[in-house]
Amino acid sequence: MALLPRATLGAEPAKWEASFADGKIACVVVPQPGGAIPEILSPALTIAMKTTLEHLEPPPEQTTLTIYLEPPPPFYKRMRALFRVEAYARQSGDDIHVQPGQDPLKLTFRLGHELSHWLTLKTLGQRPPLWLDEGLANWLGAEAAATRARTLRQELKRPIPAGMEKHLFTLDELTSLKGYPRKPLALGAFYWQAEALARAIHRRLGDKEFQTYLRLLSQPQAPDWREPLRERWYFSDGDFAWLAGQIQPSSLPQ
Known part of the structure; x- marks a missing residue:
């Protein structure tokens, strides 16, 4: 338009x-x-x-x-x-x-x-x-x-931000952040990994269910991010291990 x-x-x-x-x-x-x-x-x-x-x-x-x-x-x-x-x-x-x-x-x-x-x-x-x-x-x-x-x-x-590899977060660290990292390379890693995690969850859930997940985590008393994935969509430990791998640059096609 x-x-x-x-x-x-x-x-x-x-x-x-x-x-x-x-x-x-x-x-x-x-x-x-x-x-x-x-x-x-x-x-x-x-x-x-x-x-x-x-x-x-x-x-x-x-x-x-x-x-x-x-x-x-x-x-x-x-x-x-x-x-x-x-x-x-x-x-x-x-x-x-x-x-x-x-x-x-x-x-x-x-x-x-x-x-x-x-x-x-x-x-x-x-x-x-x-x-x-x-x-x-x-x-x-x-x-x-x-x-x-x-x-x-x-x-x-x-391209992947240069030097990001030394500043990568684990899955638990990434999802626990309440504020933005102060160091530029850590900030670049945060944005890259957060996008990779959002994409990976959407890939598993699809558009409609991802919107449901987004609503659940946007409530005043939102549950832990893992809870609805386990209870509503039956994510296993293997699924969370897969998510942890998706936020690493090694997961990209060579």
Whole structure:
């Protein structure tokens, strides 16, 4: 679905709108003051939203998501951070603040990632455990970026973070984390392993049952992550050993 321009009054920049999920989600894109909405945003947002809605239920009531476009950080901040900002997004409530950059795949990934956080919280009312929240967001962001890559006849490349092997978590460590690791390599390992675990559980359960699992772990008094897998889906010790193997780089095809 393409974004549609909406006329505004006065000196305000033109806003663009789109609707998804049979009108349950209204999305408003607000450019920078005096700025324009870049062409790469419309397909990135459309693909990211549709990908997210393929795996997550829409909100129970009609809602509005506002996306604010922001300029990239000043040059000195990029130098201090030791990386070039190509696409960045952060979600807060019903707002997502985006620095679009110029890379359509990275923009689509970031939008898919933040839309997963937003839709999970909006639909379930509470975030699941950290590993599941971030693992699901990374997975859906990657799915969206892969779809965008196909439309551009490109290949999405996601190499394993260099040096991650020395910072890997065990299955128990990963699922027990309450906060983000502070060391960059450990943080990279966390995101990679959380995504691998979310993908592996989904592979065993399928879309519908995975959504049930997500709801169970997003309750105020959520059970331990293993409990519903054992009691509802009859996971054995062998199944959990398989999951432990799936979060190791050695599980990837050679």
